[in-house]
Amino acid sequence: MYAWPASEVPALPGQGRGLRIHDTATGGLVTLDPGPVARIYVCGITPYDATHMGHAATYNAFDLVQRVWLDTKRQVHYVQNVTDVDDPLLERAQRDDIDWVALAEKETALFREDMTALRMLPPKHYIGAVEAIPGIVPLVERLRDAGAAYELDGDIYFSVESDPNFGKVSNLDAAAMRLLSAERGGDPDRPGKKNPLDPMLWMAARPGEPSWDGGSLGRGRPGWHIECVAIALDHLGMGFDVQGGGSDLAFPHHEMGASHAQVLTGEFPMAKAYVHAGMVALHGEKMSKSKGNLVFVSQLRRDGVDPVAIRLALLAHHYRADWEWTDQVLQDAVARLDRWRAAVSRPDGPPAEALVEEIRVALGHDLDAPAALAAVDRWAAEQEERGGTDSGAPGVVSRAVDALLGVAL
Structure with missing residues (x-):
């Protein structure tokens, strides 16, 4: 599967800042110190509907992580998956009477277009999960053969009790885990499981559903968590720098994936930091495909909204915050974009070196994009009120907000 084209990231004068970021596993800020190549895995979409603002906010957060690292002259090895076979996709395809493969391809293509328009750096x-199946099957077999997995009516389940570090990502108690498992794709009430929390590794073929040769596992398809584990281990290895996604992935997805990987390799932890973006709401409820309360990036683009304004709307909220999308949020972003573009189009301005440093400091402290935006606002306001004498400053500001915030002026 191919990603989307990369936008150019301008080089900036001076020295980029390191990154301190909130780690869900420890509950506090951690200092990330990658080697020359920083490694990050971000969980991708299940492509049964278009990119909504919740998706966009999540990928914007991890785009900022990449930009901070690139500013330190590191390379970034970024991996993202597409869950292109799963129950929600199959159910939507059946509802709309469309081939599930065609639906996945259509929505993945639209996602690429949205990411390109929003200037998200590509992985x-x-x-895709389907193309990863040849690498998934041996991992499930290894877990089964090691006694960390078991069969139940042809399905293969992972035993969470096989990992002594299970629970150290989300730090939830068993009752909370069971509740979230039922809400987020698990089956804690299925009879015969050794532990209600045990997740499925391999689903035996069901009538009328797609399946693949699983070798000694029989025909079937992979569970959700093992998909990401296989892709991450193949392309990044253990102990990579950041495992990222929305806050609703901390449990069960990232918790289970970490346990799979830790049992497979005997190493801990799977990732040095588990970083989670907040949820975006509409009319008081979290945006979700099941509720249908969605604002789509593609629809805003079709309505003539500048994608740069959409990006500024996302950046106006701290990545870990839960917030609500409103018309006013977008109007404020459009007005800010107009002010910034007017500012960098003038011939002179106040010196920009201090502003670049302010943006770097803000992003280096847990990706504080609102503080970075406020710094640019102050520079633009000073330029409008009092002008400036530095003919190079507008160009430096333009390149800085492009490189560090992904905002093209």
Whole structure:
């Protein structure tokens, strides 16, 4: 599977800042110190509907992570998956009387278009679950043969009790885990499981559903969590720098994936930091496909909204915050974009070196994009009120907000 084209990231004068970021596993800020190549895995979409603002906010957060690292002259090895076979996709295809493969391809293509328009830097490896199946099967067999997995009516389940570090990502108690498992794709009430929390690794073929040769596992398809584990281990290995996604992935997805990987390799942890973006609401409820309360990036683009304004609307909220999309949020972003573009189009301005440093400091402290935006606002206001004498400053500001915030002026 291929990703989307990369926009150019301008080089900036001076020295980029390191990154301190909130780690769900420890509950506090951690200092990330990658080597020359920073490694990040971000969980991708299940392509049964278009990119909504919740998706966009999540991928915007991890785009900022990449930009901070690139500013330190590191390379970034970014991997993202596409869950291009799963129950929600199959159910939507059946509802709309469309082939599930065609639906997945259509929505993945639209996602690429949205990411390109929003200037999200693409992953180096963009991998679909279906193409990862040849690498998934041996991992499930290894877990089964090691006694960390068991069969139940042809399905293969992972035993969470096989990992002594299970629970150290989300730090939830068993009752909370069971509740979230039922809400987020698990089956804690299925009779015969050794532990209600045990997740499925391999689903035996069901009538009328797609399946693949699973070798000694029989025909079937992979579970959700093992998909990402196989892709991450193949392309990044253990101990990579950041495992990212929305806050609703901390449990069960990232918790289970970490346990799979840790049992497979005997190493801990799977990732140095588990970083989670907040949820975006509409009319008081979290945007979700099941509720249908969605604002789509593609629809806003069709309505003539500048994608740069959409990006500024996302950046106006701290990545970990839960917030609500409103018409006013978008109007404020459009007005800010107009002010910034007017500012950098003038011939002179106040010196920009201090502003670049302010943006770097803000992003280096847990990706504080609102603080970075406020710094640019102050520079633009000063230029409008008092002008400036530095003919190079507008160009430096333009390149800085492009490189560090992904905002093209």
